[in-house]
Amino acid sequence: MTASSTRRTTARSRIAAVGAIAVAGSLLLTGCGDQTKSKDAGSTSSDAPLAKLLPADIRDKGEILVGSDIHYAPVEFKDSSGKVVGIDPDIATALGDQLGVKFTFKEGTFDGLLTGLRSGRFNMAMSAMTDNKNRQEGVDPDTGKKVGEGVDFVDYLTAGVSIYTRKGDTKGITDWSDLCGKKLAVQRGTVSEDLAKQENKKCAAGKKIHIEPFDDDQQSQTRLRSGGVDAASSDFPVAAYAVKTSGGGKDFEVVGDQVEAAPYGIAVAKKDTQLRDALKAALDAIIKNGEYAKILKTWGAQDGAVKEAAVNGGK
Numbered sequence: 013m014t015a016s017s018t019r020r021t022t023a024r025s026r027i028a029a030v031g032a033i034a035v036a037g038s039l040l041l042t043g044c045g046d047q048t049k050s051k052d053a054g055s056t057s058s059d060a061p062l063a064k065l066l067p068a069d070i071r072d073k074g075e076i077l078v079g080s081d082i083h084y085a086p087v088e089f090k091d092s093s094g095k096v097v098g099i100d101p102d103i104a105t106a107l108g109d110q111l112g113v114k115f116t117f118k119e120g121t122f123d124g125l126l127t128g129l130r131s132g133r134f135n136m137a138m139s140a141m142t143d144n145k146n147r148q149e150g151v152d153p154d155t156g157k158k159v160g161e162g163v164d165f166v167d168y169l170t171a172g173v174s175i176y177t178r179k180g181d182t183k184g185i186t187d188w189s190d191l192c193g194k195k196l197a198v199q200r201g202t203v204s205e206d207l208a209k210q211e212n213k214k215c216a217a218g219k220k221i222h223i224e225p226f227d228d229d230q231q232s233q234t235r236l237r238s239g240g241v242d243a244a245s246s247d248f249p250v251a252a253y254a255v256k257t258s259g260g261g262k263d264f265e266v267v268g269d270q271v272e273a274a275p276y277g278i279a280v281a282k283k284d285t286q287l288r289d290a291l292k293a294a295l296d297a298i299i300k301n302g303e304y305a306k307i308l309k310t311w312g313a314q315d316g317a318v319k320e321a322a323v324n325g326g327k
Contacts, residue, residue, distance in 0.1 A: 024183040047191025060112025062297065065290035070135065072205050076115045076287075079134035081122040081199075083228035084246075086115070086253045087140040099249075100138045102307040103298070104137060129281055130161060136280045137288070140205055140247055143167050143277030143326030152205050164284075165277025166291045167322040168287045169313065172270030173204055174251040176306050177243045178236060179265045186202035187268045193219040196239040197232035200225035203272060229254075237263055249313055275318070275326050288323065291316060297322035 063071060068105040070076060080100065082088050096117045117138075120128055123136040126147065146153045150162035175196075177185055184190060188207060193217035198204040207222060208223045224240075226232045229246050233254055238242040245251075248270040255264045280288045284287035298304040299320060308314040313314035 062110045062294050063112035067250045067286045074113050076113055076135045077116045078115050079120050079125045079128045079137040080117045082119045083230045084140055084250055099311045102318040103154045105299045106303045107147045110297045117156045125227040136278055138278045140269045140276055143275045148324050163279040164288050165324055167275035167277045169276040172248045174248040174266050174270045175245050177245050177265045182203040182267050183242045185267050191221045195222040197224045197241040198242040199229045291322045
């Protein structure tokens with residue numbers, strides 16, 4: 013759920029990226045790719061290359077608990093058998109192979125993941141979460157006030173935000189300014205919601221955006237599909253995947269360009285610097301050995317690849 017303080021379009025072609033994700037969707041449906049085949053655990057071995065970098069308690073337990081909103085295909089979602097699959101689970105498993113532990117995904121609503129992390133329910137949060145200064149510092153984006161301890165991020169992917177509508181029924185929407193006076197579905201706590209609130213400040217009186225926030229992106233899609241709203245917004249990889257897969261590609265279309273290109277980050281508590289640094293080292297390792305690129309190619313997300321891991325690179 014992506015964000016940035018300065019709106020901008022990305023350089024890549026929207027059509028090309030949709031095509032890439034379409035291919036990824038087809039590969040998934042046909043069972044292609046060993047990336048999603050055995051993703052329940054890493055090696056759980058003290059002989060793993062970077063095992064010694066982990067905190068002793070996690071190394072002894074052999075498991076990292078991951079808070080995630082598992083309704084955000086293709087980043088993380090459940091397949092027809094109920095298995096958690098997607099970009100994040102595949103990257104987590106590759107990290108586990110480097111660190112010698114398994115990554116166990118625990119489901120939660122997106123807007124509650126950082127609270128769960130701070131309370132110790134999870135060791136980390138990995139859920140298409142944008143690394144930005146507000147989250148780093150624990151600041152409420154609406155009020156600008158500090159509401160809790162911030163988190164650290166290990167950045168692993170870049171993505172923007174998109175608007176999509178029912179196919180053939182765009183209501184004349186081509187960018188965010190066209191949403192004034194219309195109904196928009198978003199996932200609660202995401203930057204799509206933040207952007208809608210920012211745009212509302214520019215809309216004329218009586219022409220505000222009617223924002224409908226939902227607990228997860230699937231609910232937003234259902235609302236749009238039924239005609240209850242004029243448009244929905246989510247991260248571009250998710251919007252493009254919905255366009256490809258929902259109704260066999262007949263339900264939705266992406267309108268306009270994606271905006272707010274920014275990094276996704278793995279969130280860890282401020283106090284867990286050793287875990288943070290171990291994750292960074294593991295991510296750098298899978299970037300270097302090529303596993304990272306293979307995973308992104310499987311899911312059609314290679315345009316969002318980073319060249320190296322960064323800590324708190326979001327603005």
